[in-house]
Amino acid sequence: MAHAHKLEIFRGLIKFKSNTQKIWGVLIFLTIVTGIEVALGISKPHVLVVNTFLGMKLLNWIFIILTLVKAYYIAWDFMHLRDEKSSLRRAIVWTPIFLVAYLIFILLFEADYIYNVFKDGYVTWNF
Amino acid sequence: MDSTVTTSTEESVWGGGNRPLGASYGKLMMWFFIVSDALTFSGFLASYGFSRFKFIETWPIADEVFTHVPFFHGNFPMYYVAFMTFILIMSSVTMVLAVDAGHKMMKNKAIIYMFLTIIGGAIFVGSQAWEWATFIKGDYGAIETRGGRILQFVKADSGERAALSDFAKTLPSERVDHESRNGVWFYQGEALPTYSVNEVVEGLKSNPNILIRTETINEEGEKTLLTREESLTKIKDAKLVVEGANLIRNEYGSRLFADFFFFITGFHGFHVFSGVIINIIIFFNIILGTYERRGHYEMVEKVGLYWHFVDLVWVFVFTFFYLV
Incomplete structure (x- = not known):
């Protein structure tokens, strides 16, 4: 049970005195991250839109990474995975990560292939 | 278990009764459900990605679709969704605080925090209904x-x-709308x-x-x-x-965009709705003193896990529908 809380985040950079305090600290962090996302989404800095990495805009990479950061803190501190045994934590986290990564890889590659067929092939779809 | 007392307790799996994951049955089952539900949502979002990559050149731009804020006129891309996200994270926080109060057996605090969580969930579901209505009505044609x-x-x-x-x-x-x-x-x-x-x-x-x-x-x-x-x-x-938009066509562009919007946010909204209902049940159970008599508030923790999961899913929906 989660009676013994681990009270540090950012690998011990910030230590909280109580569990309640840690929750508010995580809230502030999540709010800042969401704020950054919205600010970037509205301003859309030109540099991040023009440059791409692996076929995707840098801006979108930033969004996805920030989302994973948020997901980590929601799971670790709100769902208190941080306080669970590592075996439970690994079973919960790695199973979906493996399956989802596999699914995304297959579906996005297939979609890109279909896009190219529509674009360069003999299929008319915009008439 | 008696036979294990004399030997090393670490390796004695024959006798049963050991808890390798250190979590109760109910909590483990909740985690089972959450992992399978996470895979369901991942399937939806991945198929959204599939359709989007397929029509990458013509997909609607979310900033131009979701530009409304209730009671305000004008072009405000994303502000309202950001507000909804914040509401949901906030209600997640009150939920953790309720779980924390439950651990310390503080009944009254748990009641207040559960109440706030329910209010946050209700605001979110209401906002989503409004968002749907605006999306269905459309604005330019x-x-x-x-x-x-x-x-x-x-x-x-x-x-x-x-x-x-x-x-x-x-x-x-000459044509007029034909009504029943x-x-x-x-x-x-x-x-x-x-x-x-x-x-x-x-x-x-x-x-x-x-x-x-x-x-x-x-x-x-x-x-x-x-x-x-x-x-x-x-x-x-x-x-x-x-x-406006329906399942067959929409004024924003690709038909699949509206279909996925209705399906994914609808499925998520349904989760939030059932979460609110479950929270209300737990809320009354706390008031009635059920968990006080039981001696522990683990039920609040289990429902809390579900509630945080709903928040977690929204974080991804927010990114893939509104930001990316």
Whole structure:
């Protein structure tokens, strides 16, 4: 049970005195991250839109990474995975990560292939 | 277990009764459910990604679709969704605080925090209903071509979007909306749009300030604007007037966009709704003292896990529907 809380985040950079305090600290962090996302989404800095990495805009990479950061803190501190045994934590986290990564890889590659067929092939779809 | 007392307790799995994961049955089952539900949502979002990559050049730009804030007029992309996200994270926080209060057996604190969590969930579901209503109603209106593509209209001088009502002509027409009270043979029929295709076409021809915007995204990441001549050629393909969105067609662009929007946010909204209901049940159980008598508040923790999971899913929906 989660009676013994681990009270540090950012690998011990910030230590909280109580569990309640840690929750508010995580809230502030999540709010800042969401704020950054919205600010970037509205301003859309030109540099991040023009440059791409692996076929995707840098801006979108930033969004996805920030989302994973948020997901980590929601799971670790709100769902208190941080306080669970590592075996439970690994079973919960790695199973979906493996399956989802596999699914995304297959579906996005297939979609890109279909896009190219529509674009360069003999299929008319915009008439 | 008696036989294990004398030997090393670490390796004695024969006797049973050991708890390798250190979590109760109920909590483990909740985690089982959450992992499988996470895979369901991942399937939805991955298929959304599939459709989007398939039509990467013509997919609607979310910033131009979700621009409304209740009680305010104007163009505010994303502010309202950001507010909804914050509400949901906030209600997650009150939920953790309720779990924390439960651990310390502080009944009254747990009641207050559960109540706040329910309020946060209700605000979120309400916001989502409003968002759906706005999306279904639409705002500018568009034309669908014979090939099923969407043409939108822009004012040439200001670059702003033009609503159909800004330029469509009113032509005399005999067709009226057929309603059930006008005939016993009535089963159903497609409702007439505010303007007929002819009225929009004539309006475009007589108004030199109106240009057509196609679905294709150009290199700057914006929708392609046609010149006046191209617009006049393109309008010949007009087949239907589309206002708002439904499962068959929508004025924002790709049909799949609206389908996925309804399906994914709807499925998530259903989760939030059932979460609120479960929270209400737990709320009354705390008031009645059920967990006080049971000696522990683990039920609050289990429901809390579900509630945080709903928040977790929204974080991903927010990114893939509104940001990326």
